[in-house]
Amino acid sequence: MGIIVDVHGLVRYLQRFNDIDVSQMAEIIKQTEPDFYDEETEHLVRFLPKKKLAIIQSKKDKQIVSFVKRSRESKKWKKIK
Numbered sequence: 001m002g003i004i005v006d007v008h009g010l011v012r013y014l015q016r017f018n019d020i021d022v023s024q025m026a027e028i029i030k031q032t033e034p035d036f037y038d039e040e041t042e043h044l045v046r047f048l049p050k051k052k053l054a055i056i057q058s059k060k061d062k063q064i065v066s067f068v069k070r071s072r073e074s075k076k077w078k079k080i081k
Helices: 007-016 022-031
Strands: 036-038 043-048 053-058 064-069 077-079
Antiparallel strands (some): 036 077
């Protein structure tokens, strides 16, 4: 199965993570699983603190909806594992 990124997610990636090649980002997404859940937005979150990166994914359709620069996890995220 491929990776689907919505328009908002693509714009966020291009604005904030031009230092990470598209193929590298695809590998990060393929090799990691969401480790947090945001109940408020119903989004899954892959959080990579060393890269200061949160990859936000829709729980409903699995699309990547945003890429966020974060050094710490959000207090509203709930640990999945």
